[in-house]
Amino acid sequence: MIASILLHVLIxxxxxxxxxxxxxxxxAGFAGRLGAPLLQPYYDLARLMRKxxxxxxxxxxxxxxxxxxxxxxxxxxxxxxxxxxHPAIISFNGDMILFAYLFGLARFFTTSAALDTxxxxxxxxxxxxxxxxxxxxxxxxxxxxxLARMSKSLTLTQMLTYPSFDVWFVAGATxxxxxxxxxxxxxxxxxxxxxxxxxxxxxxxxxxxVMVLDHSGPAFGIILYAAALKLxxxxxxxxxxxxxxxxxxxxxxxxxxxxxxxxxxxxxxxVESVMARLRLVRIPQLLVAATILSAFAMLLxxx
Amino acid sequence: MISLADQLLVLVMLINFIMLGTSRLAFAIxxxxxxxVVLGIIPGLIHPFSxxxxxxxxxxxxxxxxxxPWLINDAVRKAQIRREVEPFIGYVxxxxxxxxxxxxxxxxxxxxxxxxxxxxxxxxxxxxxxLMTGFLLLTTRKKAISQVIGYLVLExxxxxxxxxLTEAMPFMVEAAALLDLLVGVFVMGIxxxxxxxxxxxxxxxxxxxLREE
Numbered sequence: 001m002i003a004s005i006l007l008h009v010l011i012x013x014x015x016x017x018x019x020x021x022x023x024x025x026x027x028a029g030f031a032g033r034l035g036a037p038l039l040q041p042y043y044d045l046a047r048l049m050r051k052x053x054x055x056x057x058x059x060x061x062x063x064x065x066x067x068x069x070x071x072x073x074x075x076x077x078x079x080x081x082x083x084x085x086h087p088a089i090i091s092f093n094g095d096m097i098l099f100a101y102l103f104g105l106a107r108f109f110t111t112s113a114a115l116d117t118x119x120x121x122x123x124x125x126x127x128x129x130x131x132x133x134x135x136x137x138x139x140x141x142x143x144x145x146x147l148a149r150m151s152k153s154l155t156l157t158q159m160l161t162y163p164s165f166d167v168w169f170v171a172g173a174t175x176x177x178x179x180x181x182x183x184x185x186x187x188x189x190x191x192x193x194x195x196x197x198x199x200x201x202x203x204x205x206x207x208x209x210v211m212v213l214d215h216s217g218p219a220f221g222i223i224l225y226a227a228a229l230k231l232x233x234x235x236x237x238x239x240x241x242x243x244x245x246x247x248x249x250x251x252x253x254x255x256x257x258x259x260x261x262x263x264x265x266x267x268x269x270x271v272e273s274v275m276a277r278l279r280l281v282r283i284p285q286l287l288v289a290a291t292i293l294s295a296f297a298m299l300l301x302x303x
Numbered sequence: 304m305i306s307l308a309d310q311l312l313v314l315v316m317l318i319n320f321i322m323l324g325t326s327r328l329a330f331a332i333x334x335x336x337x338x339x340v341v342l343g344i345i346p347g348l349i350h351p352f353s354x355x356x357x358x359x360x361x362x363x364x365x366x367x368x369x370x371x372p373w374l375i376n377d378a379v380r381k382a383q384i385r386r387e388v389e390p391f392i393g394y395v396x397x398x399x400x401x402x403x404x405x406x407x408x409x410x411x412x413x414x415x416x417x418x419x420x421x422x423x424x425x426x427x428x429x430x431x432x433x434l435m436t437g438f439l440l441l442t443t444r445k446k447a448i449s450q451v452i453g454y455l456v457l458e459x460x461x462x463x464x465x466x467x468l469t470e471a472m473p474f475m476v477e478a479a480a481l482l483d484l485l486v487g488v489f490v491m492g493i494x495x496x497x498x499x500x501x502x503x504x505x506x507x508x509x510x511x512x513l514r515e516e
Contacts, residue, residue, distance in 0.1 A: 173313035288395050292402045303409050
C-alpha cells in the first residue's frame with residue numbers, strides 16, 4: 001500500500017517534464033531534425049534552479065507569490081486525480097469542483113503576477129489568458145457533469161476510473177464527443193499549438209508565454225515545471241477516458257499508464273507538427289465548438 | 304442495428320453544428336453531401352432488406368451525396384460567388400443558437416406523445432434539431448446559395464422524421480419528396496444564375512431595394 005502510494009507520487013513528480021521531451025522529440029522527427037535529448041526539460045529546470053533571481057523594484061509580493069501559488073495549486077490538483085487504474089491520493093465527494101477551481105486559483109495568480117509587473121505587454125497576455133479560460137471552463141464542467149452522471153458518483157476517482165471498453169461500446173457517441181472536447185480543452189489549457197505556440201517568447205500573438213517574461217531563475221523554473229505538471233494532470237484525465245485499458249496486475253497497470261501518456265505526448269507532437277497556430281479571432285470559435293460538443297454529450301446522457 | 308442508427312444520428316447532428324460554424328461555402332456543401340449520405344445509410348439499418356429499399360438507398364446517396372452537391376457547386380462556379388458564407392449574425396452566436404435549438408428539440412421530443420417503441424430512440428429529437436438548423440441557416444445567411452443549403456438541411460430533418468413512419472408511409476412518398484427537392488435545387492440554381500446576371504450580386508438582403516445604389 002505504502003509502496004504503491006510512493007510509486008504514485010514518484011511518477012506524478014518526475015514524469016511531467018519527460019512528456020515535454022517526448023513532444024519536442026516528435027516535432028523534431030517531423031521536421032527531419034535530430035532534436036534535443038529527451039531529458040532536455042530536466043537539464044533546463046536544473047540550470048534555471050542554479051541561477052539567481054532578478055526582481056523588478058516596481059513589483060510587489062504578488063509577483064513573487066505567482067509561481068509559488070501556481071505550483072502549489074497544481075500539485076494539490078494532481079493529487080486529486082487517479083492515474084490509470086490507481087485511485088487518487090486525496091478523494092472525497094465533490095472533489096471535482098475543488099479540482100476545477102485549483103486551476104482557477106493558479107491562473108488567477110499567474111495573471112495577477114503578470115499584471116503586477118506593470119508591463120502593457122504582459123497585461124495583454126493576461127487579458128487573453130482569462131478570456132480563453134472562461135470559454136474552456138464550461139467545457140471542463142460539462143465533461144465532469146457528464147462523467148458524474150454516467151458513473152453515478154461525485155468523486156474524481158470513481159468518475160475517471162469508470163470508463164472502460166464496455167462503456168465505449170454502449171455509449172460510443174457520447175464518449176467520442178467527450179474525448180474530442182477534452183482534447184481541445186487540453187490543448188487550450190496547456191497553450192499548445194492551435195491556440196498558442198509554446199516555443200515563441202517574443203511575439204505579439206502569444207498568450208501564456210508572454211505572461212512569464214519577467215520571471216527569471218528559480219521562479220521561472222517553477223513556472224515551467226508547473227506547466228508540465230498541468231499537462232500531465234489533464235493528460236492523465238484524457239488517458240483515463242480515451243484509453244481505458246484495465247488489467248489485474250498493478251505493475252502492468254502502471255506500465256500501461258506510462259505508455260498511454262507517451263502515446264498522448266506523441267499525439268500532441270503530431271498535432272503541433274501538422275497544424276499552424278489559429279488566427280486569434282478563430283480561437284473563441286473553436287473553444288465554443290468544444291463547449292457545444294461537451295454540452296451535446298451531456299444532453300445525450302441526461303435525456 | 305438500431306443503436307448504430309442512433310450513433311449515425313449523433314453524427315448527423317454534429318454535421319448540423321459544422322454547417323452552422325463554418326465560413327467556407329465549399330465546406331458547407333461537402334458537409335450537406337455527407338449528411339445526405341449518412342441519412343441514405345440509415346433506412347438500411349432499421350428496416351429488413353428488400354430490393355425496394357436498395358433502390359431508395361442508392362438513389363438517396365446518389366441524389367443527395369453526388370448530384371445535388373454537384374448542381375450547387377456548378378451554380379457557385381457559374382455565378383462566381385465568393386467563397387465566404389456571410390451570415391447576418393456571427394458564427395459563434397449561430398452556433399450557440401443551434402445548441403439551444405438542439406436542446407429544445409430534445410426537451411420537446413420528451414413531451415410528444417410518441418409510440419413507446421420510438422420513445423428511447425434519437426430519431427425525433429434529431430429530426431427536430433435538424434429542422435431547426437435548416438431554419439437557422441435559411442434565416443441567418445445572406446447568400447441565396449447558402450439558403451439553398453439551409454433548405455436541404457430542412458429536408459434532411461423531414462426525412463429523419465419520415466424514417467419513423469415508413470411502416471405507414473410507403474417509400475414512394477419519400478421518393479417523390481426527393482424528386483421535389485431535386486427540382487427545387489435545380490430551379491434555385493437557375494434563379495441564382497439569373498439574379499447574378501441581372502444584379503451582379505446574389506445577396507438576398509439587397510433584393511428589397513428597388514434600385515441598385
